[in-house]
Amino acid sequence: MAGKQAVLLIHGIGEQRPMSTLRGFVDAVWTRNQPVHHPHIPAAETLWSKPDAVSGNFELRQLTTPQNRANIRTDFFEFYWAHLMQGTTLGQVGAWASALLLRSPASLPKHLRPLWAALVFVLLVTAGGFVYAQQHWKEDHWPAVLFGIVIGPLLAWVLTAIVGDAARYLNPAPGNIQARTEIRKAGIEVLRELHKRGYDRIVVVGHSLGSVIGYDVLTHYWVEHHMMATGVGAAADALEECARTGEGDTQQLQRAYFNKLRASGCPWLVTDFVTAGSPLAHAEILMARDEKDFRTRVAGRELPRCLPQLEGTRFTFGNGTPHHAAVFAPVRWTNLYFPNCLILGGDLVGGPLRRLFGNGIKDVEVSTSQRFGLLSHTLYWSMGKESSPAHVEALRDALDLADDRGK
Secondary structure, three states: OOEEEEEEEEOOOOOOOOOHHHHHHHHHHHHOOHHHEOOOOOOOOOOEEEEOOOOOOOOOEEEEOOOEOOOEEEEEEEEOOHHHOOOOOHHHHHHHHHHHHOOOHHHOOHHHHHHHHHHHHHHHHHHHHHHHHHHHHHHOOHHHHHHHHHHHHHHHHHHHHHHHHHHHHOOOOHHHHHHHHHHHHHHHHHHHHHHOOOOOEEEEEEEOHHHHHHHHHHHHHHOOOHHHOOOOOHHHHHHHHHHHHOOOOHHHHHHHHHHHHHHOOOOOOEEEEEEEOOHHHHHHHHOOOOHHHHHHHHHOOOOOOOOOOOEOOEOEOOOOOEOOOOOOOOOEEEEEEOOOEOOOEOOOOOOOOHHHHOOOOEEEEOOOOHHHHEOOOOOOOOOOOOOOOHHHHHHHHHHOOOOHHHO
């Protein structure tokens, strides 16, 4: 019997245009991923663009595939949120930057101290440039004119239109609360609609800041379902044993737990969370005051971990109900990252997540020769000239469109 699944992609920061991210993503993980195609379906019939009836955004489309080699049809959707983060000011960016930079470097994790020093240097040079331009503008000094006409406005645009998304979403200041809330509410509503449409599984993919949004959406949407997640018996016992001892195939046990939830009548459908270039790698300063504060929030079940935080020896109560922060009991978490080297090499934003969010996460280090491996934050599904680059293969494996790991 044919099945169907949904993949929900959440884009990252910047002046994103609807569908531009999704089309490139689908081209890499489906259109050019020949091994997952059904051998008896003509190559011309590989993708259809349909109206997106899930998000309520008429700028978006649903990209639908025919059955793949496992007789599963896939619907790709984009959660587009950039229009909810408009009107960012330099003051909002400055407030966030001040909170991050005006601290003792000794309070930062060692791997972030070189970046802190570089950012402080850039900030001081930029401030000096503005002062110089203001003092010498009327004298027609060409450096002042260049900075005032070209560099200054360009820098202001980068800070407000690109960096500003992160500055506002990651800073719960009063002026940012409404935008943060609207983005989360919209994401939860998209997930809720997808759960009504008869899918067998849903995969959530978050790139860059989209991974933080995806984490928040899953965290809050799980609260609507965890009280129904009972009757799972031995599957919960095995997963809790894995959480206690670290022994066993975590992702296999998570899928077995998910399958038992579905069999028991729980409507939860998300099997996988895939992150790429995720700033959650720096969550101890982006989502908390420092690492100690972050650990306290995890222990208090404010920030879900993978596998779930145990209460004594279990994350379920006596009747088998998992607690409200146990979303990563049925949801596998795979994280892709280009390791950073000397700031410009690889991906400065992303990194491994197990250190902060739990040993149940499958961290996958990837590499690419594109751009000589420099500034690779936007290359997680970029094909380049290769027919099947390793970093794209890692993404395809994480998505598992043929659901080979669900058997």
